[in-house]
Amino acid sequence: MRIELTVNGARHEADDVWEGESLLYALRERLGLPGSKNACEQGECGSCTVYLDGVPVCSCLVAAGQAQGREVTTVEGLADDDGLDPVQRAFVECGAVQCGFCTPGFLVSTHDLLARNPSPSDPEIREALAGNLCRCTGYEKILDAVRMAAQS
């Protein structure tokens, strides 16, 4: 089937989408947006987190057809012409990136947290990032980065 959706502000179309396919697969393999990562495919790891109509979701658990006509923002859409988003800059400055695989998901989840709550407490940060796993276990520096982004 064909799907049409808005990704990072631009209209996209994809043909020959399989009816059982995930939004994550469509983004990566059909729309050339490999920022969202494919790891667990069961909503455990958060590496595929994107905004769907402004709400963070695991794109591996959204059927591509469910995104028809919707607005999606991926990690590729966080930066703009002026450069990286403050959340991305904070992750770079704090060294909150080890292998980098989980990073896109952490960036989107952090971006959403700070949009809703500009000065989160540590427990609020932990709760907001509970759906994102870092297998390098670099959580201390990730927390540092979220705190820094909140202050910037």
Next chain:
Amino acid sequence: MDFLAPSTWAEALAAKAERPDALPVAGGTDVMVEMNFDHRRPGALLDLTRVSDLREWALVDGRVRLGAGVTYARIIDELGATLPGLAMAARTVGSPQIRNRGTVGGNLGAASPAGDSHPALLAADAVVEISSAARGTRLVPVADFYTGVKRNALEPDELIAAILIAPPAGPQQFCKIGTRNAMVIAVSAFGFALHTDRRSVGTGIGSAAPTPRRATDAAAFLAGELEAGGLWESRGALPEGLAVEFGRKVRDAAAPIDDVRGTAAYRLHTLSVMARRAATWAWDEHRRAA
């Protein structure tokens, strides 16, 4: 495979009648896992996320009519005070991303014995509103809805429209055991409600039997002891040992198995502890409210 995307409830029911092999999908937190891992290949996916009626809730005849597609995140934000037991269960679901998508309708459709909402729905005497194009609407008490492991009372042409839950007259509790505080499939879970208006007790056991189930004898025992002691009126302290005995009786109502998440013995032990704590917390809240 086909992808059916009705935009109205009437279209959704017509689609399910025409295609009984279609698998309904809302938040996708169960269905898409099965798709991604090649565990299930239905003839069609029936996307219910475009049916706006399913995303609404309202007070109808003194009960909350919770559309099957209302997400856990919205239950927490919008119904935390109105449906405290279900909101407590909703807060334990998965992660923020999962709570943004998952729905009580989906939990009922999947009918996993480990589904987080089931103990709260059982304790609160919830009723499932089911519809079909051919036969209209029928109401099924949630205790009759679960028919087996991941099986429910839906006919092939039926969809879950809503869940009817009365706002509680007394305190409610929800407890869940897992290895961490997020992304946990319950090892065991327990829902509790003090129905102070009719002097009865509601219970719900999760993840410790082939289906979610009540602890009927335990509930009758506790309500009877509260009656015998005149405690419903006096709101006096629970007699020593009463909550412990209630916990034992809840444990006796379970029929768990050993699996990767925990042993049957551990599940039984945790149920007795959770039931004792839930009853104590709820009774203490009831006393404080006097």
